[in-house]
Amino acid sequence: MMRHDPASVAAAVARLDAALAAQRRASDRLQIEAAYLRTLLAKDAEPDPLSDTLAQLREACAARGLRVTHDEYLPERDAAELLGRAPGTLRGWRAEGRAPEYRRRLGRVEYALTALAEFTTENSAERC
Numbered sequence: 001m002m003r004h005d006p007a008s009v010a011a012a013v014a015r016l017d018a019a020l021a022a023q024r025r026a027s028d029r030l031q032i033e034a035a036y037l038r039t040l041l042a043k044d045a046e047p048d049p050l051s052d053t054l055a056q057l058r059e060a061c062a063a064r065g066l067r068v069t070h071d072e073y074l075p076e077r078d079a080a081e082l083l084g085r086a087p088g089t090l091r092g093w094r095a096e097g098r099a100p101e102y103r104r105r106l107g108r109v110e111y112a113l114t115a116l117a118e119f120t121t122e123n124s125a126e127r128c
Helices: 008-047 050-063 077-083 087-094 113-127
Strands: 073-075 104-105 108-112
Touching: 008 050, 008 087, 050 108, 050 113, 073 077, 077 087, 077 113, 087 108, 108 113
Parallel strands: none
Antiparallel strands: 073 108, 104 108
């Protein structure tokens, strides 16, 4: 029976463990990259005007310093500014039942950013 030096066996095991860990990390990176590329392909295959509009509205809010809540609602005045309308126009739309999704919070009207994106997308499609 052949005897092996315990220190050299332990070193060999440590090298194998390190190599396996490196392969796992590389595999994880490749899976993440593949998922990212699939997402890009899906975006290229199916343009999503709503997502694009929502991204543009978020950028506009940040650029203008508009107050967006943690759940992405805007005060009426800021929503009106974002849409290029007067707050009174939004009040009129609410009275007619044509306004984007909104809520009343602490006596104030707030509009959902996603609803503003939907509203903008739908109304720009109707004009085409």
